[in-house]
Amino acid sequence: MSALDNIRVVLVGTLYTGNVGSACRAMANMGIRHLRLAAPNLQNSWDEGERLAVHATDILSSREEFATFEEAVADCVAVVGTTAREGLYRQHVKAPRDCAPDILALAETGPVALVFGREDKGLLNEEIAQCTHLIRIPVSEGYTSINLAQAVLVTCYEFFTATGEYKPPHEKAPPAPQAQKMQLMKNWAEMLIEIGFMKPEQTEHFMQGFHRVFSRGVFTRDDAALLLGVARQAIWAKKSAAGN
Amino acid sequence: MSALDNIRVVLVGTLYTGNVGSACRAMANMGIRHLRLAAPNLQNSWDEGERLAVHATDILSSREEFATFEEAVADCVAVVGTTAREGLYRQHVKAPRDCAPDILALAETGPVALVFGREDKGLLNEEIAQCTHLIRIPVSEGYTSINLAQAVLVTCYEFFTATGEYKPPHEKAPPAPQAQKMQLMKNWAEMLIEIGFMKPEQTEHFMQGFHRVFSRGVFTRDDAALLLGVARQAIWAKKSAAGN
Numbered sequence: 242m243s244a245l246d247n248i249r250v251v252l253v254g255t256l257y258t259g260n261v262g263s264a265c266r267a268m269a270n271m272g273i274r275h276l277r278l279a280a281p282n283l284q285n286s287w288d289e290g291e292r293l294a295v296h297a298t299d300i301l302s303s304r305e306e307f308a309t310f311e312e313a314v315a316d317c318v319a320v321v322g323t324t325a326r327e328g329l330y331r332q333h334v335k336a337p338r339d340c341a342p343d344i345l346a347l348a349e350t351g352p353v354a355l356v357f358g359r360e361d362k363g364l365l366n367e368e369i370a371q372c373t374h375l376i377r378i379p380v381s382e383g384y385t386s387i388n389l390a391q392a393v394l395v396t397c398y399e400f401f402t403a404t405g406e407y408k409p410p411h412e413k414a415p416p417a418p419q420a421q422k423m424q425l426m427k428n429w430a431e432m433l434i435e436i437g438f439m440k441p442e443q444t445e446h447f448m449q450g451f452h453r454v455f456s457r458g459v460f461t462r463d464d465a466a467l468l469l470g471v472a473r474q475a476i477w478a479k480k481s482a483a484g485n
Numbered sequence: 486m487s488a489l490d491n492i493r494v495v496l497v498g499t500l501y502t503g504n505v506g507s508a509c510r511a512m513a514n515m516g517i518r519h520l521r522l523a524a525p526n527l528q529n530s531w532d533e534g535e536r537l538a539v540h541a542t543d544i545l546s547s548r549e550e551f552a553t554f555e556e557a558v559a560d561c562v563a564v565v566g567t568t569a570r571e572g573l574y575r576q577h578v579k580a581p582r583d584c585a586p587d588i589l590a591l592a593e594t595g596p597v598a599l600v601f602g603r604e605d606k607g608l609l610n611e612e613i614a615q616c617t618h619l620i621r622i623p624v625s626e627g628y629t630s631i632n633l634a635q636a637v638l639v640t641c642y643e644f645f646t647a648t649g650e651y652k653p654p655h656e657k658a659p660p661a662p663q664a665q666k667m668q669l670m671k672n673w674a675e676m677l678i679e680i681g682f683m684k685p686e687q688t689e690h691f692m693q694g695f696h697r698v699f700s701r702g703v704f705t706r707d708d709a710a711l712l713l714g715v716a717r718q719a720i721w722a723k724k725s726a727a728g729n
Contacts, residue, residue, distance in 0.1 A: 271624065384510070
């Protein structure tokens with residue numbers, strides 16, 4: 242079982258079903274599947290929520306609803322509140338990336354609530370006071386108010402990446418070894434003289450430039466093989482044209 | 486000037502104004518302010534886009550529009566495509582967190598495009614082929630299709646956090662030094678005996694437990710002062726009650 246299975250996303254006093262639906266899709270993207278609504282205060286029909294959940298309607302339909310915040314988090318071993326504001330009870334706030342590993346360790350032992358407040362007012366002081374951990378998403382000082390579903394996404398993203406379950410894509414082709422690169426430089430020098438791009442006495446000067454170009458970033462065996470092919474073909478084309 | 490000022494968010498062939506508006510708000514949250522639309526294919530009016538931009542309508546109204554992808558990225562020193570798929574041209578994809586520092590370094594030198602494809606089809610192969618860098622947002626295998634504005638948010642978030650401009654909130658109160666903790670243990674032991682919670686010969690046993698409780702996580706000077714106050718008051722209350 243993944244620690245993510247013990248995460249409960251708890252939306253408190255949410256106003257718009259669209260945000261609930263978008264939050265479901267965001268949760269599904271990040272492998273988190275348990276949604277709770279605490280004292281929902283929904284102002285529109287579920288049509289928009291279902292539309293925005295797209296292929297995550299199973300998360301929406303299996304949501305649990307609670308009359309109060311207290312009931313929604315009663316079984317949780319950690320209650321992680323999200324806040325955008327400074328102030329009372331909010332001194333010990335951390336960035337989600339910094340506390341995700343510790344909180345995931347708690348999620349190995351029991352349910353953990355990630356709690357998100359109302360679209361307009363966030364979490365109330367009395368709710369903040371009941372949280373065991375507080376997090377604040379890093380945002381620009383120019384515009385600190387983040388959309389509810391966007392906040393759910395970034396938070397879930399940090400927990401998902403902290404699991405290490407996602408294997409980042411990587412270069413499939415191995416990097417070219419030095420010997421192959423030197424062979425490439427040698428063949429290119431031969432080709433560049435053959436096609437009249439440079440004179441033999443200019444070799445050192447120009448090859449420094451080509452070596453610089455081919456040494457930027459990862460340069461794979463495939464890259465080297467491709468460019469060796471160019472040199473061979475150019476030499477063949479020149480010689481066979483001369484022979485005609 | 487921040488490197489973020491050189492970031493251009495380029496939305497290609499976008500279908501829905503709501504996603505453009507939500508992308509504007511996400512950009513503003515992450516300190517990125519320049520939006521370009523390439524060959525937009527908008528199916529609805531700007532009302533929804535303006536509504537979802539909320540306080541980022543300045544980004545929406547100062548957007549630049551281009552007839553083609555090529556024109557939208559022509560002045561950029563790096564063209565960073567986002568893709569959710571495997572396949573042709575997509576072997577060298579990296580996670581945004583892994584490549585953000587290198588791309589930010591390029592953004593110190595000139596405009597850098599972060600390119601996001603269509604809601605339904607993403608970027609086309611011929612567009613992917615023109616990108617200098619490719620990134621894929623880490624997502625769960627269970628649901629890899631991420632909403633356009635959510636993809637813009639996570640990508641901008643990674644570039645924003647990579648600048649190091651955001652100073653994470655931290656504990657304002659300094660941690661309690663060992664001497665203060667030991668003083669606390671001594672006063673609590675005295676108090677617990679005074680109020681009859683434990684007998685003097687049980688001190689070692691119980692104080693191990695209290696020391697364990699008070700040693701979890703950061704324990705500040707203020708925390709220690711608070712608990713010292715409890716011990717003093719309990720002793721005072723017991724003694725003054727006994728005196729009555």
